[in-house]
Amino acid sequence: MPRVIIGAPLFNHEKDLPEALESILSQTYRDFALVLVDDGSSDRTPEIAREYEALDPRVRYIRNPARLGMVDNTRRSFEVARELHPEAEYFSFASDHDLWHPRWLQQLVEALDAHPEVVLAYPLNRRIGASGEVLARKPWAFDTFGVHGGWARLRLNMLRMSAGNMLYGLYRVGDLAAVGVYRRVLVPDRLLLTELAIRGQFKQVPQVLWFRRWYGRIFSLGRQRANFFPGRRPLYMYAPWWISHGVCLFWNYAVQGVGEPRVSKRAGAALALRYIVFSGAFHLWQSLRAVRIALLERAELLRPYERRVRMISREVQRRGIVDWTSAHLKPYVGAKARRRARAQLRKRVQQGGAAALRGPAKRALKAFRALPLVRSRLVPSLLKQELDQVPAAPIVAELEQQLARLRKSKGPIIIGPWISEVGFELLYWIPFLNWAVAEYGLDQRRLIVVSRGGARPWYEHLTSEYLDVLQVCPLDEYRRLNADRWADGGNQKQFDVTAMDRDILARVQKTLGLADAQVLHPMLMYRLLRYYWFEKAAATLLTRHTAYRPLAPLAGEAPAELPDDYVAVRFYFRPSFPDTPENRRFAADMIRSISRELPVVLLNTGISLDEHEDLQVTGSHGVIRVDHLMTPGNNLEVQTRIIARARAFVGTYGGLAYVAPFYGVPVIGFYSEESELIPAHLDVGWRLGRLVGTSAFAMDTRSVPLLGTLFDLTGAGPAARETAGSSALAR
Secondary structure (H helix, E strand, O other): OOOEEEEEEEOOOOOOHHHHHHHHHOOOOOOEEEEEEEOOOOOOHHHHHHHHHHHOOOEEEEEOOOOOOHHHHHHHHHHHHHHHOOOOOEEEEOOOOOEEOOOHHHHHHHHHHHOOOEEEEEEEEEEEOOOOOEOOOOOOOOOOOOOOOHHHHHHHHHHHOOHHHHOOOEEEHHHHHHOOOOOOOOOHHHHHHHHHHHHOEEEEEEEEEEEEEOOOOOOOHHHHHHHHOOOOOOHHHHOOHHHHHHHHHHHHHHHOOOOOOOOOHHHHHHHHHHHHHHHHHHHHHHHHHHHHHHHHHHOHHHHHHHHHHHHHHHHHHHHOHHHHHHHHHHHHOHHHHHHHHHHHHHHHHHHHHHHHHHHHHHHHHHHHHHOHHHHHHOOHHHHHHHHHOHHHHHHHHHHHHHHHHHHHOOOOEEEOOOOOOHHHHHHHHHHHHHHHHHHOOOOHHHEEEEEOOOOHHHHOOOOOOEEEHHHHOOHHHHHHHHHHHHHHHOOOOOOOOOHHHHHHHHHHHHHHOOOOOEEEOOHHHHHHHHHHHOOOOOOHHHHOOOOOOOOOOOOOOOOOOOOOOOEEEEOEEEOOEOOOHHHHHHHHHHHHHHHHHOOEEEOOOOOOOOOOEEOOOOOOOOEEEOHHHOOOOOHHHHHHHHHHOOOEEEEEOOHHHHHHHHOOOOEEEEEOOHHHOOHHHHHHHHHHHHHHOOOEEEEEHHHHHHHHHHHHHOOOOHHHHHOHHHHHHHO
């Protein structure tokens, strides 16, 4: 008998139903049964459900003889599931249009197994649009884990509950049966969660494991009356919902005593009264909020000011009025503020002087170039390259001085910490270190590399001493510090030594017991190469300060899940490959086409460390997921080991696409918004492929149909056209 039963009420969602069922049946936790209860759908829902029932023995399909409505059909899905599997321990509802991560069920079962006091476990979720695109709204977070008092849990639940975000979790069957699942009232999910809060704690798994399809603001009491009770509706349906909830609680707990001995009849009466008061106030607040939203939709000019007031209010609530006021006055008062003002004034004077001299200096330089002797006697190309790099000359001099000091110093040298993008680390930082170590003869026994996410394999040719940032800085704290760094600097680039850098360096020295260590910070590389990236210097600035070479072969065995021959794939969203329905379809079609030729190993991590979000792909034949092998501290090492053994790498251009050439693996990276790319990066990617002797392509998604045309011109058939992107690469 299965430990878990999943009840899915169905009604007229033929478009999304196959994808929803695929995501449920692709769960890594396999000990479950899925019961589909159709409430008289008039589309293709019955045929789709019967197809899956025939394909998978865990699926059972039942169709109601008459339309029950959403409330009664939800109750029936629970009752039928229990009748079919009376020994099941856990139960979950599922919809016919949402998506679930493959680890959804496994994580929730582990949460309930580990905490007997928890009656409901549910994950973080993200809203997705009708075409599957992830919407901008951040995940909602709340639970009552660790709150042992029933009244305290109930109060928190009434004030902060978001029933729609909590409903599709995992329940203990006994507790769900004891509270009667859905009562025949409006907004029944709030009443269900209120009664469960009395019985135990709620625990939220801090991972995004559920993708809630969102069709816009469709909530209304009138719509609920029509969908919940399609036949004759009781008159109490037209009373305020919090009144009907309170009456229901009073009848069940104060009159019938269903909560005894945990909740006495007197306590049940008090519960009903409190619920009416709190829920009535909550409904009033919701109504006022709806009025505010309606006003802002009609008065667009007020929206920025309203948003600013809300942000200030939240910050004051979080920090307190005294701390907030002192923090905002701190930049303008005191000795430190005066020093900062003097430094800013000095900087502005220097910048003004430089700006005043820049024009005459450029004219003098142009006149110098025009001298006949210079043009005819000196080597023009060499002179041009040197003069083009004049803006970077002070940075080059500073770099040389700092590297010379490092060579003369004694003791360890900390390289990093690297907390910026993966692409810049592979494409520039490591080649820069190759050059610096060789050019200045830095003793590799003194080097200690500090990076994040398990990047050790990328540095093994430089030193065996590696320390991961996440070993000294917990993940939640790392995310908070990184968010503050972004807020101050506006991006991930390490152009300066920030407070986060100093904090990490202090922790590294304390962990390793280093009393006096020198630092080779990424700031040096960023400040130098920005002149090349933004076309203020010739390519020689890059070639003279970098050394591109293959990375050291990886020791150890490959993960057991990998086939002998496969293509590594990772599509994620970024400005050059934004989250659009077209890009989602393109990535899904590409994965499907490749999987028909070779197994696909999907490198989704399920981990959020930066602004890049993975494209979620549901179960498909020939697609192997490895996200269960990855943690925040090892995900880059796991992905590197998989890419290094792959036939090829296909995915979003940038980031991990640069790993493959360093291990001699061909790569095709796709983009759809060329305006978001810096031409210098494309040029370096091409140079990298040539230097390490492998093919590396960056391709606009709109150019892919050209492959099909070429296959037509050479006489290839439709099958070859369909798999052009994968077959050509595999060969």
